[in-house]
Amino acid sequence: MALADKGVPEAEFAPAGAFSPQEREAVYRTIYARRDVRDEFLPEPLPDSTLERILQAAHHAPSVGLSQPWNFILIRDPAMKAAVHDVFTRCNGEAAQMFADERSASYRGLKLEGILKAPLNICVTCDRARGGPVVLGRTHQRDTDLYSTVCAIQNLWLAARAEGIGVGWVSIFEQEDLRPLLGIPPEIVIVAYLCVGFVDQLFTRPELEARQWAERLPLEPLIYEERWGDRR
Numbered sequence: 001m002a003l004a005d006k007g008v009p010e011a012e013f014a015p016a017g018a019f020s021p022q023e024r025e026a027v028y029r030t031i032y033a034r035r036d037v038r039d040e041f042l043p044e045p046l047p048d049s050t051l052e053r054i055l056q057a058a059h060h061a062p063s064v065g066l067s068q069p070w071n072f073i074l075i076r077d078p079a080m081k082a083a084v085h086d087v088f089t090r091c092n093g094e095a096a097q098m099f100a101d102e103r104s105a106s107y108r109g110l111k112l113e114g115i116l117k118a119p120l121n122i123c124v125t126c127d128r129a130r131g132g133p134v135v136l137g138r139t140h141q142r143d144t145d146l147y148s149t150v151c152a153i154q155n156l157w158l159a160a161r162a163e164g165i166g167v168g169w170v171s172i173f174e175q176e177d178l179r180p181l182l183g184i185p186p187e188i189v190i191v192a193y194l195c196v197g198f199v200d201q202l203f204t205r206p207e208l209e210a211r212q213w214a215e216r217l218p219l220e221p222l223i224y225e226e227r228w229g230d231r232r
């Protein structure tokens with residue numbers, strides 16, 4: 001169906017052609033050059049205008065029923081960061097014990113967060129009640145609000161990369177330990193805790209790959225045709 005037949009004013013439409021080669025290149029470059037940053041952050045604070053742009057990028061993510069279930073808690077207070085870091089340190093010790101011998105030693109050698117070093121931490125949450133009791137598109141898949149929040153995080157991550165700002169996602173926490181520190185009500189889900197700041201160098205491939213912890217899977221076996229398991 002043509003947009004013109006949808007019964008909305010023509011001013012609502014824009015041409016949908018491909019971007020110019022340079023614009024396209026910039027999009028793919030952003031995707032491929034984005035990295036998770038651990039502790040390589042520079043101390044300079046983000047200019048307000050840059051922070052605003054990356055938050056706006058996050059806020060323009062797709063969301064189920066346009067419910068926009070996210071909130072962003074900006075954390076700069078060293079005392080708060082130290083408290084969050086304490087929670088991480090305890091959970092990270094538990095995590096190390098979950099891996100078998102050699103792997104555990106190698107895990108302990110990895111740096112997995114930049115909470116104290118990053119000038120800004122951002123806790124991204126999902127309000128599962130946003131949009132009311134029945135949300136278009138979420139009627140049969142309750143978790144689509146969480147997926148939407150992750151879309152916002154990816155937008156933020158990519159926009160930050162384009163701005164020369166590194167982002168590190170720290171997930172080695174118990175939600176219930178973070179909640180009281182940040183005053184997050186019980187009905188709100190903590191989706192991500194991000195460390196954010198300028199960086200002057202990034203790995204060209206995932207650090208976990210460069211350190212032989214894991215490697216990127218070949219894409220081809222992950223693609224099926226028509227039915228699960230039918231390789232093309």
Ligand SMILES: Cc1cc2nc3c(=O)[nH]c(=O)nc-3n(C[C@H](O)[C@H](O)[C@H](O)COP(=O)(O)O)c2cc1C
Pocket residue numbers: 034035036037038111112113169170171172205206207208
């Ligand atoms: C949901 C999620 C949680 C993550 N949690 C952590 C974490 O706690 N600590 C860490 O060092 N990296 C974490 N990462 C980063 C991944 O390790 C990283 O994305 C992956 O190794 C690929 O590297 P790249 O992002 O640099 O391409 C997380 C990434 C995602 C998407």
